[in-house]
Amino acid sequence: MDSGVIEGGLNVTLTIRLLMHSKEVGSIIGKKGESVKKMREESGARINISEGNxxxxxxxxxxxxxAIFKAxxxxxxxxxxxxxxxxxxSPGSSKPPVTLRIVVPASQCGSLIGKGGCKIKEIRELTGAQVQVAGDMLPNSTERAITIAGTIQSxxxxxxxxxxxxxxxPPKGVTIPYRPKPSGSPVIFAGGQAYAVQGQHAIPQPDLTKLHQLAMQQSPFQQIPSNQGFTTTMDAAAQTSHEMTIPNDLIGCIIGRQGAKINEIRQMSGAQIKIANPVEGSSDRQVTITGSAASISLAEYLINARLSSEATGLASN
Known part of the structure; x- marks a missing residue:
C-alpha cells in the first residue's frame, strides 16, 4: 500500500496527534479562533486542541x-x-526548516523504525525529511514523539x-495517551482516582487513573479505602517493600540506556526501585521495590509491561 492508496482508494478514517508549543498553537488558533475555524471549514477534518495553560x-x-492531509x-x-x-x-538570519512532532503509540514505533532501522531510513530517503523517533515514552503515557523537519512538501x-x-x-495493548501537564504538579491517588495538585486544586487525571487501575487489578496488594482520605505516592506512613526476580538477559530492557527506563518507571510510579548486583551462579537479578501499595503495584505493572514488550520484540532500549 502506498501513500496514493491512502489518499484515494480507501476511505480510511485517520487520527493524527501533533505535539506543539503553546506559542505555535496560539498562531494556529488565530484571533478569536478565526484561523482554526477556517482550517476546519476548508479541510472538513475534525481539529481538536487540548485545553490548559x-x-x-x-x-x-x-x-x-x-480531509486530514488538507488540514x-x-x-x-x-x-x-x-x-x-x-x-x-531579523535580516541576515538563515531560514530554519519547519519542524513538528507527532505523537504515536510506542507499540507502533518498532514497525516505523524497521529491522536495523531500515524502514525509517527508507522514509527519510523517499521523502527528504529528517525523522527522529524518541527513544523514551512521553511522561505518564505509552506514546513516543516523532520529530520531523524539512520543507512543507517533504x-x-x-x-x-x-x-x-x-x-x-495497529497499536498493541492499552495505549495511554500523552497529556501535557503544567510542570511540577505532584500526583496523588484517592478513591482509585489520580489527581494532579495545581495550587489549591486537585485536577482529575484520567490517564494516570487508568494506569493505576490496571496496576491495581494485577496487584497482590489491597487498594487503600477512599475514606482514609488522600494517599500520596510517597506516603511515608504506608511504606512497604516488594521483591521480584528478573532474568539477567532481560534486565537491560528494564534499565534502559544510561538508566533512562528505570528512571522513567520510578518517576511514573513514585516507588523506589533497587536492582541487586549479579550473583555468581544465578541467572536472575533481585529487584526491590519500596513505596506505598499503590506505587509498588504501579511500578510492578510497568516493569511487567516492559518485559512483555521485550518478549514480543517491541521494546527499544
Missing part, C-alpha cells in the same frame, strides 16, 4: 484521509509563514508514509 499542547486531527497542510503552511515572518524581522509526504505504516501495524 501548559508549555505544550496536543492538536488532534481526525477524519477521512483527504495538516494548512497547519504546516501556517508554521512556515510564522518562520518567514520572524526571519524578515513533511507532508513523510507523515503520509508514517500513516501507511501505522495503518498496516
Amino acid at each position: 501548559c508549555p505544550e499542547r496536543i492538536i488532534t486531527l481526525a477524519g477521512p484521509t483527504t 495538516f497542510s494548512m497547519i504546516i503552511d501556517k508554521l512556515e509563514e510564522d518562520i518567514s515572518s520572524s526571519i524578515s524581522n 513533511i507532508i509526504e513523510c507523515v503520509k508514509q508514517i500513516c501507511v505504516v501505522m495503518l498496516e501495524s
Whole structure:
C-alpha cells in the first residue's frame, strides 16, 4: 500500500496527534479562533486542541484521509509563514526548516523504525525529511514523539508514509495517551482516582487513573479505602517493600540506556526501585521495590509491561 492508496482508494478514517508549543498553537488558533475555524471549514477534518495553560499542547486531527492531509497542510503552511515572518524581522538570519512532532503509540514505533532501522531510513530517503523517533515514552503515557523537519512538501509526504505504516501495524495493548501537564504538579491517588495538585486544586487525571487501575487489578496488594482520605505516592506512613526476580538477559530492557527506563518507571510510579548486583551462579537479578501499595503495584505493572514488550520484540532500549 502506498501513500496514493491512502489518499484515494480507501476511505480510511485517520487520527493524527501533533505535539506543539503553546506559542505555535496560539498562531494556529488565530484571533478569536478565526484561523482554526477556517482550517476546519476548508479541510472538513475534525481539529481538536487540548485545553490548559501548559508549555505544550496536543492538536488532534481526525477524519477521512483527504480531509486530514488538507488540514495538516494548512497547519504546516501556517508554521512556515510564522518562520518567514520572524526571519524578515531579523535580516541576515538563515531560514530554519519547519519542524513538528507527532505523537504515536510506542507499540507502533518498532514497525516505523524497521529491522536495523531500515524502514525509517527508507522514509527519510523517499521523502527528504529528517525523522527522529524518541527513544523514551512521553511522561505518564505509552506514546513516543516523532520529530520531523524539512520543507512543507517533504513533511507532508513523510507523515503520509508514517500513516501507511501505522495503518498496516495497529497499536498493541492499552495505549495511554500523552497529556501535557503544567510542570511540577505532584500526583496523588484517592478513591482509585489520580489527581494532579495545581495550587489549591486537585485536577482529575484520567490517564494516570487508568494506569493505576490496571496496576491495581494485577496487584497482590489491597487498594487503600477512599475514606482514609488522600494517599500520596510517597506516603511515608504506608511504606512497604516488594521483591521480584528478573532474568539477567532481560534486565537491560528494564534499565534502559544510561538508566533512562528505570528512571522513567520510578518517576511514573513514585516507588523506589533497587536492582541487586549479579550473583555468581544465578541467572536472575533481585529487584526491590519500596513505596506505598499503590506505587509498588504501579511500578510492578510497568516493569511487567516492559518485559512483555521485550518478549514480543517491541521494546527499544
